[in-house]
Amino acid sequence: MDLDVFVAAHRAEWDRLEVLLRRGRRLTGAEVDELVALYQRTSTHLSLIQSSAPDPMLTGRLTQLVARARATVTGARRAGWRDVARFFTAGFPAAVYRSRRWWIPTAVLSTALAALIGWWIAVHPEVQASIGAPQDLREMTRPGGQYETYYSSHPAASFAAQVWTNNAQAVAICLVFGAFLGLPVLWILFQSMLNLGIGIGLMASAGRLDVFLGLILPHGLLELTAVFVAAGTGLRLGWTVIDPGPRTRREALAEQGRSALGMAIGLAAVLFVAGTLEGFVTPSGLPTWARIGIGVVVEVLFLLYVYVLGGRAARAGEVGDVEAADQSATLPTAA
Helix, strand or coil, X not given: CCHHHHHHHHHHHHHHHHHHHHHHHHCCHHHHHHHHHHHHHHHHHHHHHHHHCCCHHHHHHHHHHHHHHHHHHHCCCCCCHHHHHHHHHHHHHHHHHHCXXXXXXXXXXXXXXXXXXXXXHHCCHHHHHHHCCHHHHHHHHCCCCHHHHHHHCCCHHHHHHHHHHXXXXXXXXXXXXXXXXXXXXXXXXXXXXXXXXXXXXXXXXXCCHHHHHHHHHHHHHXXXXXXXXXXXXXXXXXXXXXXXCCCCHHHHHHHHHHHHHHHHHHHHHHHHHHHHHHHHHCCCCCCHHHHHHHHHHHHHHHHHHHHHHHHHHHHCCCCCCCCHHHCCCCCCCCC
């Protein structure tokens, strides 16, 4: 596309749109119709220039024009409690539901890896010796040892906040760095499953696996589910780089990136619940069956939330993306 010819052909339309925007509410009915038509045409012009002949100065001017025109046509929009409610009752659960083909296999394979590592450590004393000195391992696994006192070593509220912060960082890394072909996500998953497998193996070798599971399961079910959802979303984002489908790579990454951002906000809330369980339920004096029961109930409620609310919203067309009015203008892409 010859940019100079294109600008010469459409400059008058852009100038006219700017004049109408300056007049604001003093427009007549015919001028409002004209503004809407010019807004639509300018949006198309912006997409054409971005895809065919990007020019920073011209793109900046048209982007500003389109944004101002959109605000005038659609009206100023402010996020409110209705948006928050819609996000948590439709957008977030639908996004988790739609990505289930990624995070469920991730969860199954990761759990199997942790179990395999735990078994390998439990049945090989030489592997245990490479982890630490015998007296150190005994100190970790004995009754009242480090594995048991870890969850009650700090005040419950500060411990829950620390756990929430650490887990939120891991989830954010999975979502943000998924675009790097998913490789950082795989590394984070491996490190998490390695740590879990070491705990399983050492406590199993000491004959205290039941105690370890009693400490992990109350909060770990929901916590690990959040990590698996984040990892699956990150891997999906990485795959989009390789295979964007019928859309352009830029459009596909933009959609998946916006969905991942929303996922990060929703998972932060999920991890807050998991951190609360880890800070207050796991180290509590409740019987083991009661603590595990609480963890199982919370996990089941989350899965019902995803599959009932999320499934219903997904079938209604919800994808977890931002509202169409808030998205950048794009051109249709031929399949």
